[in-house]
Amino acid sequence: MRVAVETTGELGRKMTVAIPADEVEQEITNRLKRLSQTVRLPGFRPGKAPLKIIEAKYGAQVLREVAGQMIENSLREALVQEGLQPAGGPDIEPKSLNRGSDLEYVASFDVFPEIKKLDLQGITVERPVCEVTDDDVDTTLASMRKQRVEWRAVERASGQGDRVRINFHGTVEDEAFPGNEAKDYPVILGESHVLEEFSQGLQGVTAGTNKTITVNFPEGYHGKEVAGKQVEFRVEVLDVAEPVLPELDGEFAKSFGIEDGNVEKMLEEVHANLTREGEEQAARLVRERVMEALIDANHIELPAKLVREEVQRMVDAERSMREHQGASVAEETDPGQFESEARRRVALGLIVYEVVNANDLKPDKARVRARIEKMAGGYEDPQAFVQWYYGDRKRLEQVESTVLEEQVVDTLLATATVKDQPSSFNRLMYGPESTNIER
């Protein structure tokens, strides 16, 4: 076997492999002999047909088979011999396919780029650090209380924040229209998504009031029948109720799963939850920044084939997502829009793979366990959750790869200069950095 490698680009390689004719010939003869034992030809008993006739009939087919197989085998051998590793499957083009001549083919492929910078020496990564304050806990508690709000009927006239239950019947120039009436319809003044004028009309009513509210629907309203029209609603008020936020007491705590109804304990738990969320978010941000730094540090040429494959994967994912949403599939997705993201992913994949190899990283069993237990912390029966995770190899692998990624980040972070960046919980979770991670 003769192998010649040609460099066609920074990553492009062209490998010409030639297999001597007699090697090919011998393989073909072997195969024909084997074939002659089994093949049935008219005029001959099985196994009695002469080789010459079998060759005339099956020669070309066998030649193709042999060529295909030899190309496959020799390619692997040649790649090992030359110490090359193709990124993505190579394109193979046979040069000649004739009996008696050397079997020659050209395989063109991209090799993996060499990644030079596998650490973050001299790069500064900002790590957000946040302290969960009592204010943050209070905000969370307020929204928790709002979830458990109760309504108490009142005799007085309705005001902002009250809930008014009504029956209504609307007409446009004395005509009914689709969706014009409802019974027992609750409106929370100032919060429900009803038109401003309608909401205004329900201010200051008491249970049992009958009144007519005139509403001018805006031009752009989604209901075509009423857009831009004046609609009269006959409204009957069933009751008016005011919101009662639950007291921050044992009962409330119990409703959130604190069994002994200890309010202190609930506060602690909320605090712990928020801290955990904050930490996770911080870790995510750090991860993103480390990856960004890594990409910036390595401006590598990417194997075109891998990028193409990634783009294809993204297009497919997009399509199946659309299908799922029931949107029109016919609408073609433009592969171009994924190009840059695909390049980023491929680059990242290559670099991270290198880092894992260079540092000989393996998912740390203890960390995997810790992570699963951490995830379990948010559930009511952590033990069952942990077991559920360990029971499924696939799920476990997911966690392992996450852990591995964390380890990569840690390894990299150890080489980088880390600067703590104080931040508030709110800013961290909802601030500009959380959504707008610079690419």
Add this chain to the structure above:
Amino acid sequence: MNDERLFQILLAPVISEKSTRLADKHRQVVFKVIPSASKLEVKQAVERAFDVEVESVQVVNMRGKIKRFGRTPGVRSNWKKAYVRLKEGHDIDFAEGHA
């Protein structure tokens, strides 16, 4: 004898265990020919078509097989087989070009 008839004489080569054995051992090739062909016609037709010299020709009339289709009796057509012996140094290779 006109050329047109000569081209109609030979119908197909007979390729079988027996025919390959004869070809190897006795330089004989076997053809299916039209039933009305004479030995001389076969000889000329073969010389013409394959550019070889023929030493001798033996012919045999093959009776068509009786094939039944359920209750209906059926008979395949009779046909004539010709064993053509080539002169030394001549050969016909049917396998060639069949691939």
